[in-house]
Amino acid sequence: MKVMIVESPNKVEKLSQILGDGWTVAASYGHIRDLPKEGEKGEAVAGISLDTFEPKYVLVERAEQHTIPKLRKLVAQADEGVWLATDPDREGEAISWHLKEVLRIADSRYTRVTFNAISASTVLGALEKPRKIDFKLVKAQEGRRVTDRLIGYPGSALLREKTGNRSISAGRVQSPAVRLLAERERQIQVFKPTNHFGAEVEFDGWKAKWDTKLFLTGDSEYILDAELAALAASCRDFTVEASETKPSRKAPPAPFRTVTLMQGASVALKFNPKKTAELSQKLFEAGHITYHRTDSQNFTPEVLAEIRAYASERGWALPEKPRTWKEKDSAQEGHEAIRPTHLEVASAGDTADEQALYKLIRIRAVVSQLADAEYNVTTVRLLCAQGGKSFAFGARGQQCVKPGFEAVLATDVTDGDAAEKTAEEGESGAVPPLPVGSQILALDGRVSMLKTSAPKRYKAASLLAKLEALGIGRPSTYPTIMTTMFERGYATEEKELLYCTPLGTTLVVALIRNKVGFIEYDYTCELENELDAIASGRAEYLDVMRRVNERVEADIARARADESTNTAPRFNCPECSKPLRQIKGPNGLFWGCSGFDEGCRYAVPDENGKPGEKPPAYACPECTKPLRRIGGERGYFWGCTGYADGCKVAFPDDNGKPGKRAPTPPVSAFKCGACGNGLINRKKPGKYNFWTCSNRDCDKTYDDRAGKPVEKKAKASTH
Structure with a gap:
């Protein structure tokens, strides 16, 4: 028997059908090991040795109880070998390695295979290209996990010390993302709109706009004179100063990669990045699309030939050569762009949302290889003397000569920014070629009442696009970035727009004020590139981790020494005068004396980030020992501190004090x-x-x- 282990149980049935008899396909249900949530006593960073920077893994509870015992039995029965077929990226490579280690699979008994699509040709083709685990990819994945902790743990501790807020935390990618929101929030808050004027005149089927630059002086950017705008709008008799018609071409959009799919689905389908990631995962697991976590926007030569043949059969215009796009320097996953596994299938997916996303992916894949749309673009410049002043107006219009890809995709509904820009600039209509020096009469004119706009708030997809442009984050991390910001209270979303919360602002201000490196965009981008270099073998894991840790430790030490950046108020213990510290206990936050080890047991509840009043003492009516307030699954109650000595007296909680016993x-x-x-x-x-x-x-x-x-x-x- 041959055993193939994949990540998701959703792949099992389809792969079993493809592989046929003699194979057993099983799932690991994602990761089977992870870093511990809590560190050992005295450990500065949970689960990380700061000497070797080696992770100390623990078994995931679900895997330990269910998955691993089942897989061990299958591996023992696999007399013809084990195929580790987890996803074709760093995360998948790491999961295969964890499976090999935990299941104790000998080197001679396992084969690593990857496939970019769950189709018969791709899967069977992958079996003909077996390999071993790529430990450079494993180390690259480990590097991201370890770096997240090297930065997150000490960074979060610093933030809590500096701000006094116990719920605040730092993150390698999360913090720069919140900074983008905080900076945009600040830009919007300080923005002061300017009311200004423009003018336009109408002709038969087209219009021209007043060129205000001739009337701007000094540093002024806008026309504030309403009378001048009215004079411009009254222009009627024009002379054609310039007229030109030139050919123009418009290329189709590139195929989807992870971040552009999230953007496109956000605009066209109103899906947030997390939903798009979940739907594309299901489409991939069902064998409908190729792997969806990719930086690439190119197809293989075989796929290009297939798309061109498909388009040719339908009479769609094609360019002379297949289209390719220049890849970003950071593109590192080595996969092709996202596409349907079977181009001829017009609809796929189990739900309406899956079908809508599939349709978006399919049409983009086909259109990306079609011919340019061709236009004749006419621009004219008109002059008019009015009221002793000379006014210039301009117009631009275009006429489609060959529709090219637009015969299939008339409007790219996934490009919201382009649509908004076109609406703002506006085409002038069917502008005709006009003889230079000729006279032309306007039919009407009007003053344009204009107002400057504040910078636009980010939407989830546009924020991810900005992070990608800055080189921060990678395809597999994008949905997590958004989820983390919401869960930790740094951002909120209203009608698709993102708002930075006061807690998010506190986070960013504290990190910038303390000059911590990982809040800087360039530093985070360079670190991403170093982690990529581990995957390609251009950098050593240990060297990168050591540099990261040294930088973080230096930043933290410098920040701690600078007390001028402290924003947390200092409270002293009324019993021994030592500082109180905010502590997160099993029942929530409270304040305890830093002299606890010296015997001071002073403690009070937390009230809005400050020490509250010490609760009054209540004695047990049966043994006279103190009662204490205890939090349980069903709420609070009061129990006797003599419980261990046999006193079982208990009272319900009545607004913070013992209530009446039943x-x-x-x-x-x-x-x-x-x-x-x-x-x-x-x-x-x-x-x-x-x-x-x-x-x-x-x-x-x-x-x-x-x-x-x-x-x-x-x-x-x-x-």
């Missing part, structure tokens, strides 16, 4: 079979009845049957 149910005539004392019928409202012994030292309990106590049934043995 009356003790009467002792019945039924006797306890263990000690002979009377039994008490305990009723759980809306749930069930049961019986307990009135003797507090007796732990005997009974089930209730028709109002009578009965012995509990012993559980059946599993042996």
